[in-house]
Amino acid sequence: MEFGMATRRLSPADEEKISNLKIAVSTLNQISENDKSGFIDLVSRYLSGEAQHIEWSKIQTPTDEVVVPYDTLAPLPEDKSEIKKLLDKLVVLKLNGGLGTTMGCTGPKSVIEVRNGLTFLDLIVIQIEKLNAKYGCNVPLLLMNSFNTHHDTLKIVEKYMNKNIEIHTFNQSQYPRVVVEDFTPLPCKGNTGNDAWYPPGHGDVFPALINSGKLDILLSQGKEYIFVANSDNLGAVVDLSILGDRKSVLHLVFCCHLVHLKILNHLINNKNEYCMEVTPKTLADVKGGTLISYEGKVQLLEIAQVPDEHVSEFKSIEKFKIFNTNNLWVNLHAIKRLVEGGALKMEIIPNPKEVDGVKVLQLETAAGAAIRFFDHAIGANVPRSRFLPVKATSDLLLVQSDLYTLSDGFVNRNPARTNPSNPSIDLGPEFKKVSNFLSRFKSIPSIIELDSLKVAGDVWFGAGVTLKGKVTISAKPGLKLEIPDGAVIANKEINGPEDI
Template identity: 75%
Template sequence: MGNSDETLEKLRSAVATLEQISEKEKSGFINLVSRYLSLGAEQIEWHKIQTPTDELLLPYDTLVHSPQDAEAIKKLLDKLVVLKLNGGLGTTMGCTGPKSVIEVRDGFTFLDLIVLQIEFLNKKYGCNVPLLLMNSFNTNEDTQKILEKYATSNIEIHTFNQSKYPRLVVDDFLPLPCKGRTGKDGWYPPGHGDVYQCLVNSGKLDMLLSQGKEYVFIANSDNLGATVDLNILNHLIQNQNEVCVEVTPKTLADVKGGTLISYEGKIQLLEIAQVPDEYVSEFKSIQKFKIFNTNNLWLNLKAIKRLVEGDALKMEIIPNPKEVDGVKVLQLETAYGASVKFFDNAIGINVPRSRFLPVKATSDFLLVQSDLYTLVDGFVIRNKARVNPSNPSIELGPEFKKVGDFLRRFKSIPSIVELDSLKVSGDVWFGSGVVLKGKVSITAKPGEILEIPDGSLIDNKEINGPEDI
């Protein structure tokens, strides 16, 4: 890449000509690239990793219960802000527009459920918990239109935008938009690690502090389990923790998720990208790393202001190579969980699995639309009739990948309260009132359509044709 000072100078003068972004975005971008050029991808010293102690990583059931009287709860909640990351598109599931407006259950979207939950709290306790949405340039316009439907709600809803950075052409390290690619594909949002900087830049942080807010709860908008938890909030305020990461026990489905470690006496997150190649299989084992990061984070607002203004949040840089019409480009990103080590008095809390219910694919969709859950005041509550604490594992073939196709193939979502695992492959269609139990595998032979009739009960069976039903 030649001399990195030269590279940076060239880049700086190229970026100066980009009129589509603000001065703050330009300097943020240059800052990120110069850190990357001087450090490269950082890796961790494996032998220094330790398992966090119970003081650093608290079991959820050891938390003191929050006060029970309504006045005390109102006081707690009036210190809180909820921030949902709303920059993602629903493209993986074949949808256009923000992922948060996909209908998840009973006609409600992710965003509807988030609004219903906070409305419920504000009404019940007479408090004022505002909702902030961090949009990206991909989701901002659509989100603004959608928010009109909540105009009469009892919540203050604020939006601000994630930064917009130019993709870097790998060959000469110059911005893609400088080469005539000025459309959307010339740009990228730099991961959710810049949520802190954007909170400050947008003026939202000062606004919240002036309203007496103290803590922000940040989560992905597609995690249906990420609801306001009074016990966690109470603990942080009582113990003056500047940050808390929610982790939960790891299953085989979560082996790639980041984990929480103790490193040089402080807790920090360890992501798979930071692990030296020879230790990746150890990182994925459930024996050594028993927990993983749910991406639910609680942070003190004053601490965010102090660290952003002191330019102290230097999260690990995640290089994300992409290709745009045959041109190799690089996106440099950061993750907000990686900021944990910069805050004082940081803790992790090992929360129940119910606080991690993300909808990343249609197999998750099947879980949350089924009788495993019910909806109460916007909260997705697990069915007590399910004995097994973990959810069934579900593998659906490519025919079910897009939400539209998925919905067409089920006349109604099957009952799965007693299901252990389901594997579906080929051209399979489900009638209504189907009940699945135990281990079920359904395979349509190539070129054949397999219909599961209305009202079928399939219990611990392998089905390869109509004769097996």
């Protein structure tokens, strides 16, 4: 039994559930044998009551040796050929299984246009292509798709065929949703559509790499480490722009792009099999998972694991000062060893859903929770610039505004912004879909000096609008409120044309 893990024997009723489930799953010809066995294993672990019990008194704050401050990492070698050797050991993997449905889009989220007509995927390809060209290396890009994004992604990557980048795609597992009432797979109930299935979380990245055959291919090419990140995190880049140009140090300070190959260099030199990038918490991140030292190991502590009486303590940014960005560096040989040994038993995340009025359950795992199974695992405390996710149109407003510039595929923070924090943006439901969001702005306002923006109701923005300080714009019910071209709004609450 792994440390901190507790299980109980399956009850006769649960053993019967598993037995019936195995029979039902064996009839599902839509999925592979690997997926069938992985699914049964996950459900069996769930029914056994397997859980990680945290003793609050044993939690310790990690030392700087466990969560390494970025500025203490050793400098990179000056020789360009040595840098090429490091890069040739690296693979970049983007988690590409998500759809853009929360933003009103169809297809993979990675093809939403972010800036200047370029999508998330375009920016990722441009970044790696520039890296390969500059150092004469071969850093391949892997895209882990789900059954939801697979076919669309295959069509999309065709346009990169002539680029200086090797792109691999593979699918994560496809598991059936389980009907809560009788623990029968939903596809066995006659529902044969996509909503009868689910991808079991990004913790599935490790077995999926092996099941797809991609991991063995990468090892045969001499690759040693894989950098895993969400496709919608614009901060998760491998950037070497400072190298060979010492004048770019000021650019580095302002734009917050750091030489993150230093992390890879550190991992290789110290034989660290796993590294999670963490960054200082703000009040917006209080629910985010954090790294702790527990019984001699570093591990991820999620809010769901925290006893009720300690939740407020967990949310304190004074005690738990860092959170997980989900930018992960992992040794490929270690992945192979642990997956083939059946050792990666991350905490199970139950996710209840409802499909056509039927209550179903999907069981998931998270890649960050795997940290405690790897030898000499560490965290790296990186600048906030490494975490720039676009989860909603409010995030899209930030990255499309003059708060950022775009160069060689990198989204850079505008040095004219003196406040280290980004503005707080709260857009009403009228702006939720990308199409509606775009239609309501003639052009994205200038927000260099903005602290917070709250918009509610039927609001439309003209061209060349400037927002400063704390701004609230709330249209009265039934009123269309238009912000005129060139308007400058500073520290003001707008409820009608008379307030502008």
